[in-house]
Amino acid sequence: MMHPDTWPILLLLPVCFIGGGVLGAVYFRSLQLTADLIVKGHKPALVIALAFARLIVLAAGFAIAIPTGGIGILGTLAGVIAGRELIIRRKWGVRA
Template sequence: MTDLSLAVVLPLCLLSGIILGYLYFCALRHTADLIVNQGHPLLSIALTLGRLAVLAGGFFLAVQAGAAALLTTLAGVLIAKALLLYQTRRIDA
């Protein structure tokens, strides 16, 4: 890959990782709420399989662009996790 393509690919991977992480951790929160509130078990299973499939698909697309893109996508997912944890702690406080 050339420097120009990395300059375009890496920010896109970071943004994609943040979106993937936001979707993943929102679905995880919804799944936990379903389990705690004794919601429908099939919905919990479907949400779990769906969020894992979306995350795996996103990482698969990122790995097609190389290791740097994969690590940047992972960084985006971790940023989304930190932001959602911060938001949750602010609401609970």
Template sequence: MIDMTDMPQVLVLRELLAHWLSEIPASVLYPACLIGGLLLGHGYFHALKRTAELIVRQTNPMLGVLLTLGRLTLMTLGLLLAVQAGATALLVTLIGILIAKAGHMRKPPPVSLRPDSLRQGSLRPDKLRSDELKSGTLPPGKPRETQS
């Protein structure tokens, strides 16, 4: 058993948490870390996307600050908990976070953040839309390439 008579309270909590986590079998701990990492990553990247929307729309800056502090706090606490479970649990949690990141990065941006809705006519000639490529129309000023 752990002797806690002369330890500060924070260290006592840390030791109890590490002791409790060490008794969980790996067959339960690692899937829980993966699911926890997925939830942690989903929350983090959802708050990040919401913060970006607030910045682009230039509305409610205080909510953006709170979302930033919240997502950093959530990530810090989640990773600190994973560290207490061990190096492998931390890596499994990180894998869950990276899977959640990949899922969020594949989603198209909301309509309010698409370049066409921000500034009309801001399409660069070197970045053609797929419908323009299919129809064969080009933006004004873009010469057709001739085949030699």
């Protein structure tokens, strides 16, 4: 298997960006679900478990990107931000 340090940057950035986009969409969608559960007054244990799971998934996603170096981590971060924008625009119908 190829080590991530030797991947060409033209392959590395899109993979990290797409992975970060999926990660961001999952993270912010679960954040939205957590907020809805809090507003509806559901069990606090479920809310806390969902919050911990959300943070663990985000940390694991960035941990996977660490071997790619700074460029890969920045690509992943850009993807997370893009995933956030996707969820926000879908929720409130915001147009650019």
